[in-house]
Amino acid sequence: MKQKDLLYTGKAKSVYRTDVNDRLIVEFRDDITAFDGGKKDVLKNKGGYNAEVSAFIFEYLAKNGVKTHFVEMLDEKRMVVRHLEMIPLEVIVRNVAAGSLVRNYPIKEGTPLNPPIIVIDYKDDSRHDPMLNDEIIIALGIATEKELKTIKTSALNVNRLLSDLMAAQGITLVDFKLEFGRGKKTIYLGDEISMDxxxxxxxxxxxxxxxxVYRFEKxxxxxxxxxxxRRITQQQG
Ligand SMILES: Nc1ncnc2c1ncn2[C@@H]1O[C@H](COP(=O)(O)OP(=O)(O)OP(=O)(O)O)[C@@H](O)[C@H]1O
Ligand SMILES: [Mg+2]
Structure with a gap:
């Protein structure tokens, strides 16, 4: 497979076209940002760690029946994926109260959320990713009711699978963000699942x-x- 021209470049990854139909290369760069790009650094090997964890998790999810964009790794930082028409939603699943939930609402950090909460934000940095609801998503034509249902069911399924994976390594999955996109007729899980x-x-x-750890210099x-x-990919006891 040949890497062709740059399709787009985000804050942490660059996406390239390839000579294969429907395939893109996602390169995980060493850039790390927080607070809508307000804090920025380059940390050596960061891209590699996130790529490694993402690939491991995508393979684990695929084995458990989740449709993901992951195809294969080309090297430590470059992942071949299915080219999707991305849906501009940040689908967040929360198992424990933390982050913006605690900043914006009267709930104490660490409060268990049972059943888990799904929050969907509009992926638009210029608007600071405002929170959506089903009616707004449908009114704006971002996704259909059926797509939204598929996305939510998949997000909760991924939550169960990932929570189990992390628990086996002594880690609590507090919350995480997913992005989905349209392939031919099907919705796939895209982007990355990493420490970011x-x-x-x-x-x-x-x-x-x-x-x-980066945001708050811990x-x-x-x-x-x-x-x-190492822990997530089970390369250490
Ligand atoms: N399979 C895919 N097909 C097409 N685009 C994808 C696919 N997977 C991920 N993307 C998109 O590639 C980009 C990845 O870059 P990156 O995550 O660095 O940028 P960003 O999301 O714009 O910024 P940030 O995540 O830092 O807010 C994102 O826009 C993401 O939605
Ligand atoms: Mg991104």
Whole structure:
């Protein structure tokens, strides 16, 4: 497969066309950003850790019947994916109160959310990703009622699978963000599932094992990304 021209470049990944129909290459860069790009850094190997964890999780989900865009890794940072027409939604599943839920609503960090909560934001940095509801999504023509149903069912299914995967490694899956897109007739899970898109707490110590370490300067970000990547991909006991 040949990498062709750059299709778009986001804050952390670059997406390239290829010489194969329906296939793109996603390159995970070492850029890390937070607060809508207000905080920015380049951290060596960060792209590799996120790519490795994303690939591992996409394979695990595929084995469990989830339709994902993942095809294969070309090298440590480049992933071949199915070219999707992305739906501009950030589908967030929350198992424990944290982050913006605690900032915006009267709920204490760490409160278990049972059943889990799905929050859907409009993926638009210029509008600071405003929260949507089903009626707005349908009125704006972002997705149909049927697509929305598929997306929510899939998000909850992914939550069950990922929560189990993390629990086996002594990690609480606090919350995470998914992006979906349209392939031919089918909705696929796209983008990435990594330490940048999940909020993970160590079950024993409560320590953050995700981008909150970068956001709130809680420690050595790359040492933690490396360690959590080993744990998730089960390369260490
Ligand atoms: N299978 C796919 N087909 C087409 N586009 C995809 C696919 N998977 C992910 N994308 C898109 O590729 C881009 C990845 O880049 P990146 O995540 O760095 O940028 P961003 O989402 O614009 O910014 P950020 O996530 O930092 O807010 C995103 O726009 C994402 O929606
Ligand atoms: Mg992104």
């Amino acid at each position: 898109s999940m909020r993970l707490w160590d079950k024993k110590t409560g320590e953050s094992l995700d981008k909150d 420690g050595d970000v790359m040492a933690i990304y490396n360690r959590v990547a």
